[in-house]
Structures are given as C-alpha cells and as structure tokens.
Amino acid sequence: MKKDRDFLKELSLLQETYVGRPTPLYYARRLTEQLGGARVYLKREDLAHTGAHKINNALGQALLAKKMGKKRLIAETGAGQHGVATATGAAFTGLACDIYMGTDDTVRQSLNVFRMKLLGARVIEVPTGSRTLKDAINEAMRDWTANVGTTHYVLGTAFGPHPFPEIVRDFQSVIGREAKKQILKAEGRLPDCLIACVGGGSNAIGLFHEFLDEPGVQMVGVEAGGKGIETGEHAARFAGGSVGVLQGTKSYLLQDDNGNVLGTHSVSAGLDYASVGPEHAFLKDSGRVRYTYADDREALEAFELLSRTEGIIPALESAHAIAELAKYAPGLSKDKIIIVNLSGRGDKDVEHVARIKGMQP
C-alpha cells in the first residue's frame, strides 16, 4: 500500500482538498523580535482540518481500514485531538467509530468529547488505572483483541507493536517533507534546529524524519516536565525513566523497581503518557536528537506568550515546544533558523487553562 500509486494519489488529493495541506510555514516576526535570537518559523499543523497534525495519520489509517474491508474504527485519545481526527476519518469513510478516553481526560478536554459525539463517534470512558491515555490504549487493545475481524485500531501515535510506529511515522512525515520545501523557498537553506513536543512522539517524528540525514540540522524533542522531575509528577520518560516494555513496545518507560508502570502528570493530556515512541528512544540513544522537558508552568507561560505576540493560541502540548524555544532561541545569533512544530491549536485548552488560572471561561 505504501507504494500503491492509486492509494498515494487518493491520499495526496485528500491531504490537499480535505485536510488543507500543505500547512503554512509561518515566519513569526514578533516572536523572533521578542526572543531576540534565532529566526523562528512555525509549522502550522494547527491549521490542518480538525486543528492538529493528528488528522494526517487518522485519515490515512481510515483509508487503509476501508481498503482492508473493515467496518469499524476504534482509537484511544488523550487530548481528544486524535479521537476527533479518527471520528472525522470514520465519518469521511462511513465507518462506525468508538473512541476510548480516560475519565480524567474527558473532564479536562470536554470540548473534544462533544466534538467526537457530534461526528457520530461513541466515546467510551476508561475509569481504570491512571484514567488517562495509557489506560485508554489498554482498553482499545482489549477491544481490538476481541473484534479484530471487523475492526481496525487507529493507533494515534508512533508507538505500539510493529508496524504501528512505522505506519504512523509514514503518514506524519508529510510535515517534514513540506517544511523542508518551504524553508528552502523562504530562506534558501535548511534550518539549524527543529523543535517539537513529544508525547508518544508522532508530530515530532513527522517533522524530524525528513531531516534525519541532514547533519547540519539539530533536533530537540520536548517532553512534559509536569510539576518537576523531582516531584515524580511528570511525563519525562527520558529524564526520569528507564528501558521497559509496555503495550508491545520496548522503549523508555516510567516504572518502579518491580516493572509496574508509574502514574504520570502533565497539564497537557496529550503528553501525559508513561512511555514514548521507540524510534525516539533510538534517536535519544544514538544522540541524533536532544530530548529535554518543559514543566507545566513554563508551558502555560508559553501558551500566553504565543497568544499575545503572534495571535496564535497553541495547544498545551505544542506550548511545551514553544517553552523550549523561549529558552533556546535567545542564545542563538540572528542568522540562525529554528522551525517549531505547532502541532495543534489551543481552542480545546482554553477552558482548562481558565480553570487553572482561577478564571471563569
């Protein structure tokens, strides 16, 4: 299918006419001036249909499922963006759709719960475990085990048993391919650095993949530092975890000495996960990508910073990448170029942030 010309043609046409690709690569002039260092470009995945990069993968897998003759899609979701994207893919292809979502996440991302229902999906709350993304994946996998004959599991990130990490990366790598063309057109050269947030890591691998063989391009993945690594309430798998196996994937994992998976915390539901895509583990070990983290407070500051300087409200996930940008860009000279993947828009987070700030939305 990866080389099926008709499939690729269909996908490409839909990316253009339905998703709205290519998404713009935007030079953020005011943010660049405010930070006073490297030139900042934003890859505007927030402008893709449904408001995040998740649609790239969800639509691709929905088409695959249709081709395989499946009748039903299931998916897990944390922030709700992948759930909305999958519900959209299901509506588009005419397939039935059930979305698993941790109870805690249904509360903090209630707007997306309603969007999924509006799109014709059923949202199944998962009240077990940490009541977040990890548990939603467990439940989706249990469903899939029972219904594998009729159902395709649209895993939303570059994680899970083979071949999911590759499928998701391949559908997301359109981000990096476009960004490369766009930056060459705008600046006549490749960027010096790429920054993306890393939950499971699909938006990051989508941007990075095309640049991995370009030694001059540095890359930074930003995990959720939550309330701080020392508090244990975070989702920084590289900073605070060790190698383990969860949900069919060997990667870095937040676990105790007995191999049980630890609870996680992040202000952003999409990064609130105990493990990370295996290709990121490889890129960390090989040293090709630098991984760091931004804590809740830094992410919330970045959320406001981008809103005020550029008139763009980022998703709280993407705000973690902006937070790292705000630390890193000022130290670079003005001829350097950074591309940040603005993986999603922040409308879904507005209520949540207002609650945190003690304001009525």
Place this chain on the structure above:
Amino acid sequence: MKGRISRKFRELAKKGGKAFIPYIMTGHPTLSRTRELVSILEESGADIIELGVPFSDPLADGPTIQQAALTALGQGVTLAGVIEFVRDLRKTTQIPLILMTYYNPVFKYGEERFVQDATAAGVDGVIIPDLPPDEAATLIKQGRRHGLDTIFLLAPTSNQKRIGLVTKAATGFLYYVSITGITGSNLTMDAGIGSRIAQIKENCSIPVAVGFGISSPEEAAAVARFADGVIVGSAVVKKAGGPDAELRNYLGSLRRAIR
C-alpha cells in the same frame, strides 16, 4: 523435558484423563488466602495451578483479573514476592506451578535471573501473554537450560506459520486461546474449535490446553472433548474471596466435567 508439567500430562494420558488447570491471582484477596486457595485447589483435584503475577497494565485481562491484580499490587505483591511465595509453597506441595506474568516485570527483573530464581524456587513453567516467541530467544534458551517450561499462546487468528513458530518454542504444553478476546469474556464455542485444535495437535508433540472464557462445567466438558487440558481463570478468581463450601462445590463440578 522431564518437568512436573510433562510428567503430569503423561500420567493423565495413561489414564485417559484431561488436565484441570485453575488460575488464581497471587495476593488476591491476600497472600495468606492465596496459600489456602492452593490447598483447596489441590484437594479439589487441580492437576496444575497457574499463579497470576500482578501487573499495573494487564492488557490481556478482563475486569475480574484486572481488579484482582490491583488488589494484589495494593498488598505489595511483586514478581520477586511471588517467587518467594512459591519457594514457601514447595515445602508443602509438589503440584506443578506455572507463573502467568506480563513481560515488563520479567524484563526488569532480568530474564536470566528470573529463570534461575524461579526454577530454584520450584516454579515449573511461565506464561507471558505479551511476549511472542519471536521476541523470546533469551527466555527460551534459559528456560531449556534450567528446566523452566515456556508456554506460548495460539489464538483462533493464528495462521499456519504462527502455529509452526509457537509449537517449536513451547514446552510443557501449548495454550490455545479459545476466543478472540480477553480473559473473562463469554465463551462462544464455534464449530471450528475442534478442527483448529486438531490442526495444532498435528503440528506438535506436546499437549494443548485451552483457556479464556471458560466458566461453567458444561463449557469445560465441551472443551475437554478436544483438548488435553482446560484452564479456568476469571470464574475461579471471582469465587476466591467467597465461602469455601461454594468454591469447593464449584471446583468439584469442574473437575467432574473435565475428563
């Protein structure tokens, strides 16, 4: 292999009998209750006992065993603790014992060390539902070396190639999952189950036991017609905290059904 598991199946085969293999979660509701349960199971005619090792994310399990795992984790039961528990059990029983655990606790413990410690404590076999034989080279090698049976799973969706791979990797017995689904689901016995088990048995020299979704004596009897052993998990776990008389009654009815 001359382990307790193989000996038990040979002994049963000679009499034309089938193995009754109940599952309980170690530490549910408490460790001391688990010790009592082992005695009750043995007295009720269990041939082999599966001891569950609690894990935070039991992907292959339904609500009953998920909840039991949570209870056991709350009691501080770990893989190391279960191995110690078996060491202690071995002072009083020689019944074949199998650990059913997820892979990450074993990975974290260290596969080689796990196999050594488990066999030294008296564990006879291990089932790891999230470790396919393709990824189990170390465990298989160490298992052969120290005499720990590595029991792998086949499902209704397994194709001929997978059946070949799994039968080659498995020792002790093969675990055929009766349904596409998780533990504690409702059994839907389709007409194909007999022929699928027959197909598997053509390919392997070790016994085939069937589990997942079996709860009533009628279901156990139906499965025993095709299989060398019947595994009952969630239904036993559900009754583990209840009155002994009821549990013994239930186990007795299963025992009589599996023949």
